[in-house]
Amino acid sequence: QVHLVESGGGSVQPGESLRLTCQSSAEIPTAYIMAWYRRAPGKERELVARLESPNRGSYPDSVKGRFTASRDNYKNAMYLQMDNLKAEDTGVYYCNSFFEDYDWGPGTQVTVSS
Numbered sequence: 001q002v003h004l005v006e007s008g009g010g011s012v013q014p015g016e017s018l019r020l021t022c023q024s025s026a027e028i029p030t031a032y033i034m035a036w037y038r039r040a041p042g043k044e045r046e047l048v049a050r051l052e053s054p055n056r057g058s059y060p061d062s063v064k065g066r067f068t069a070s071r072d073n074y075k076n077a078m079y080l081q082m083d084n085l086k087a088e089d090t091g092v093y094y095c096n097s098f099f100e101d102y103d104w105g106p107g108t109q110v111t112v113s114s
């Protein structure tokens with residue numbers, strides 16, 4: 001059974017960067033579309049990156065050009081590089097397949113504040 005654990009969050013100032021890691025306990029089929037999500041305070045969980053191949057992602061306008069998702073199938077891991085962070089990026093970040101095939105992990109908190 002696949003268990004997903006996110007890490008790499010923290011508290012940063014606007015304009016700074018963070019790199020999140022999603023570690024899977026088992027192999028995820030390479031055909032699975034993976035994704036990163038976030039839940040901002042008081043809001044529903046939203047998609048921030050869809051990864052259709054190890055390094056080909058699509059992003060909503062809110063993060064496009066600032067977030068880059070990637071995947072390392074050999075390490076059963078996925079990453080989210082977040083640059084030029086903004087206060088509105090604050091939230092708990094999660095990984096899962098795009099169709100939410102797996103149980104949700106604990107998430108990792110990202111706080112962007114001056």
